[in-house]
Amino acid sequence: MSNLIDYKNISMALSGNTILKINHLAIPAHQCTLLTGKNGSGKTTLLKIMSGLLKPNSATIHYQGLELSWKQAKPYIQKDIIYLHQQPYLFDASVADNIGYGLYRAGESKSAAHHKVMQALDWADLTHLAHRSAKQLSGGEKQRVAVTRARILSPRLLLLDEPTASMDSDAKKQTSLLLQRLKSEGVSIMVSSHEMHTIEHIADRHLHLENHDIKLIRHTPSSNKVTLLNTTKKKL
Numbered sequence: 001m002s003n004l005i006d007y008k009n010i011s012m013a014l015s016g017n018t019i020l021k022i023n024h025l026a027i028p029a030h031q032c033t034l035l036t037g038k039n040g041s042g043k044t045t046l047l048k049i050m051s052g053l054l055k056p057n058s059a060t061i062h063y064q065g066l067e068l069s070w071k072q073a074k075p076y077i078q079k080d081i082i083y084l085h086q087q088p089y090l091f092d093a094s095v096a097d098n099i100g101y102g103l104y105r106a107g108e109s110k111s112a113a114h115h116k117v118m119q120a121l122d123w124a125d126l127t128h129l130a131h132r133s134a135k136q137l138s139g140g141e142k143q144r145v146a147v148t149r150a151r152i153l154s155p156r157l158l159l160l161d162e163p164t165a166s167m168d169s170d171a172k173k174q175t176s177l178l179l180q181r182l183k184s185e186g187v188s189i190m191v192s193s194h195e196m197h198t199i200e201h202i203a204d205r206h207l208h209l210e211n212h213d214i215k216l217i218r219h220t221p222s223s224n225k226v227t228l229l230n231t232t233k234k235k236l
Ligand SMILES: Nc1ncnc2c1ncn2[C@@H]1O[C@H](COP(=O)(O)OP(=O)(O)O)[C@@H](O)[C@H]1O
Pocket: 014, 015, 019, 037, 038, 039, 040, 041, 042, 043, 044, 045, 046
């Protein structure tokens, strides 16, 4: 199995305290990784480093056949890897305009952008909210708009920071459904979460952050999980 990206020797200290000391973090292509860890263990710090938003003290990145320092890799990873905040920031504009924002900025024509936004809204089952002010949405709806806004930019890896914290169970289901759709389209996903059960069924791997380092807890590609279930059914 090939990796989308490998991060090696990540080290990060903040205010003189070691936060991360990770020898190797591999992100397999087209898989979903669950990242757990106690509050303050460094999940947000790690996801921000991975997406090029926060400069570590050191890190080497293997990406697309190149071995790069974090600084050298930054332009590539900022283009292909999107970090989603726990409480996504949406502009004081309609849902459709929020989703299209990145396209307008990238210089897409108005009609091409409009077409893509309509398709994206349909993909996310959000068409009924297209003209609603983004500021009036519930937390769960905001998160789904943020996922849709990220998807329209065709990321290769989407990093979600505790996306389902403080959501009710319906909103959790809808968010996890969108992540499942993204994964089936080939987008690699990493989700930090305290709530393993929300995401565990779509996660191929479970990593745990503890004592500044990453531990692999489980690696069962979810396609294998389906195969195992089918095999079990046949035997019964
Ligand atoms: N800007 C900062 N300056 C100093 N310490 C920080 C800063 N940001 C985060 N930290 C510390 O880094 C540690 C990891 O934080 P964080 O990555 O937010 O953890 P998590 O997301 O797992 O809760 C915590 O101890 C936090 O207090």
